[in-house]
Amino acid sequence: MAFASARSRRDDRELAASPGISPSDLVALAARADRSTKAIIAARVDCPLATMIAFAMDHDATVHAALLDNPALPPTVLEQLARSRNGKVRAGAQARLGSAAA
Numbered sequence: 001m002a003f004a005s006a007r008s009r010r011d012d013r014e015l016a017a018s019p020g021i022s023p024s025d026l027v028a029l030a031a032r033a034d035r036s037t038k039a040i041i042a043a044r045v046d047c048p049l050a051t052m053i054a055f056a057m058d059h060d061a062t063v064h065a066a067l068l069d070n071p072a073l074p075p076t077v078l079e080q081l082a083r084s085r086n087g088k089v090r091a092g093a094q095a096r097l098g099s100a101a102a
Contacts, residue, residue, distance in 0.1 A: 009034055016040040023048050030054070035062050042066035049074065056080040064089040068096065 007015075015021060016029055016037045023046065030041050030051045041047055042055045043066040052070075055063050056077045064081055067073055068089065073096075081093035 009037065012037045013040055016044075027051055035060050038063045039066035043069050045070060045072040047072070049077075052077045053080075059085070061086040061089055065092070068092045 012029060012033055013036055016026070016033070017040050021029070026041055026044070026046075027048055027050065030038060033041065038055060038058070038060070039062050041051060042063050047055075047070060052067060052073065053076075055067055057080070058064070061084075064084055064086060065088075067077065067081060075097070078093050078097055081089055082097055084090045084093065
């Protein structure tokens with residue numbers, strides 16, 4: 001799907017939440033999305049791994065919190081979030097890592 005540059009943020013959020021969006025379209029949308037749209041994508045269980053990794057390197061706590069809510073978050077991304085500068089994100093990631101080890 002080619003994205004029109006005239007799409008609004010609301011359109012992007014609706015598209016990000018759409019169950020029918022393809023992984024490649026999620027990646028394309030994530031590359032140009034605002035923080036709310038990124039958060040919607042980050043929370044999706046079908047969020048592509050490369051997008052999760054990119055979002056973990058983002059410094060936006062809203063996006064990080066959405067990643068933490070994603071039950072499909074792989075341990076390597078969780079470990080990266082456990083080193084976040086944001087204390088709440090770091091604590092949440094460390095708690096998930098601790099519960100996974102128990």
